Amino acid sequence: MLLLDGLISKNIMKRSKKMQPVANVAELREREAAIALSKAQSVLQTQVQRLQELINYHTEYQQRFQVSGMQGINAFQVQGFLSFITNLQAAVDQQKEVISKARVLVQQKKQAWVASRGKLKAIDTIIDNYRNLEQKEQDKQEQKNIDELAQRVFNPKH
Numbered sequence: 001m002l003l004l005d006g007l008i009s010k011n012i013m014k015r016s017k018k019m020q021p022v023a024n025v026a027e028l029r030e031r032e033a034a035i036a037l038s039k040a041q042s043v044l045q046t047q048v049q050r051l052q053e054l055i056n057y058h059t060e061y062q063q064r065f066q067v068s069g070m071q072g073i074n075a076f077q078v079q080g081f082l083s084f085i086t087n088l089q090a091a092v093d094q095q096k097e098v099i100s101k102a103r104v105l106v107q108q109k110k111q112a113w114v115a116s117r118g119k120l121k122a123i124d125t126i127i128d129n130y131r132n133l134e135q136k137e138q139d140k141q142e143q144k145n146i147d148e149l150a151q152r153v154f155n156p157k158h
Helices: 002-071 075-154
Strands: none
Touching: 002 075
């Protein structure tokens, strides 16, 4: 019976050790997902800053146009100002689209990170449960060995 109990105990212990490579891969994937999320957030932040720069430049150029208009400019200069302001507005609109796509990417990366983190936690929980079982089995085996030893010491005839 001791041999069978030892095999069961060894088999349970193997389960937690067998799961460790799975946990390592899950941890690596979670870390990679966190890095990808961080990069996507950084890109988004950079794009938002670019948008703000474009908006500031657009506003500044409109103010220049108004000041120039008060000082008197010819039709060719008006056309140049308006064309450039239109181009700046198009750039602002385009940058807003870039930001919209960057936000979607951040959301996707966040979902991927949350999913990978959940898998890692689940695997860690499984490993903890296996370790708890291993400890219980080891405690049970030790108690059984102590009981058998006590039986032999106090009842040497058997």
